[in-house]
Amino acid sequence: MSKKYVHGYTVRESVRLLDQASTLAGILHYDTIYPAGSNVLEAGCGVGAQTIILARNSPDAKFTAVDLSEESLRAAKERVSSQGFTNVTFHQSDIFHLPYEENSFDHLFLCFVLEHLPDPLKALQCLRRVLKRGGTITVIEGDHGSTYFFPDSPDAKKTIRCLIEIQAGIGGNSLIGRELYPLLRKAKFDRISVSPRMVYVDSSKPDLVEGFTKNTFIAMVKGVKEQALRSGLMEEAEWERGIRDLYRTTEEDGTFIYTFFKGMALK
């Protein structure tokens, strides 16, 4: 299974996911607050990077967080309880075979999950089944094709294309952000609204230079170095130039742009 999650299951990756979640918590989560007493399913909670934000922002909602990986769930459980949150229950479960009855949940939440699935439409259909009529779904995804920067660099763009291709090679789609609207539509959700959340970074925003460009994005690209070289997508010298040029965008006169997409809809 670890082969199917492009970023892997290392400790370094857990740190990256938490850096990402805390840097982006405002921009991605500020408008997700669930009412007291509502039952919310978080599908694909991973190591709990988003779970902890959900639990904090909606302390009186009850979350059920599921993931395929027992190991990730253990980490998520520990993280959530170590911060004193008691409003999350964890279950090991597969999105395509959820052990819940129809109309079980008031709301659904998933973040950075569809991009890793070979059939994201089917995942949305399976999730819709367990959602109550009138309940909401919130889906957050990135789109690696939304990345651009100054100074521009063909080598840097090529490192990002490696990540896109490696993820596609194991059945994922890292360009899924732009596709949220049609996917939610095909899955028969109603009142769909997709809201782009751009991260624009220049040197007047040192927290984003560190927390996003370096520790989230470049760290993510660097994570596929071995696979990129092994599969012959890039030569090592070219790769190193690409990574150097990505860091170049974090200097005083550089800029870096990436966009997440947040889709909200009703059943």
Place this chain on the structure above:
Amino acid sequence: MSKKYVHGYTVRESVRLLDQASTLAGILHYDTIYPAGSNVLEAGCGVGAQTIILARNSPDAKFTAVDLSEESLRAAKERVSSQGFTNVTFHQSDIFHLPYEENSFDHLFLCFVLEHLPDPLKALQCLRRVLKRGGTITVIEGDHGSTYFFPDSPDAKKTIRCLIEIQAGIGGNSLIGRELYPLLRKAKFDRISVSPRMVYVDSSKPDLVEGFTKNTFIAMVKGVKEQALRSGLMEEAEWERGIRDLYRTTEEDGTFIYTFFKGMALK
């Protein structure tokens, strides 16, 4: 001179510029309001597409609108006076040789101008000279490299690359949006803040599908067809497939994304 403005000076282009300005007026202009009595220089006013919005939003400010093209100025003058605005004076003038003394203006405004200039940094320096200390500059530019869409299409991307290359070939830079921050910095402006203005279009927003994707963006790409074919950048069949695929993104399950950048700074 007409060779130097990539989009040309046709009537169809004037209509496109006005479509663009009215569709985007909210997103680009809502936070540009000048105080009563202030003297504002609009550099590169063209046919007055932005001038009219400036004049309307700040009815008690006094605008001086300059452009290199006498013909565009005539059109701008007619447009502004036909709408009853009396707070704009027009002058034929070159940004690089402005006939104004140092510190003449309280504020500077320019929109879709730097992208067409061979030396945008020098333009900013020339403009800074005529700005009073403590006055503001507002610069709005697009970035054609910020474009992506669903369904994705290599042919459609290639038509956009043609526009980028043709514009670069006559000394322009249509990827300048991402570079506003470093440019304003190098031109020694203070308190620089760059704000991206994304246009995200899906079929839940029919006004943007028509007003932006079709009548602004695709119309702009179509405008360089002859040049693209003549210079051998694309074959006609490939070009037609590319344009068809751009229109494909305007269907019910398509999405289209473009980002403008608005830079604000002080002298």
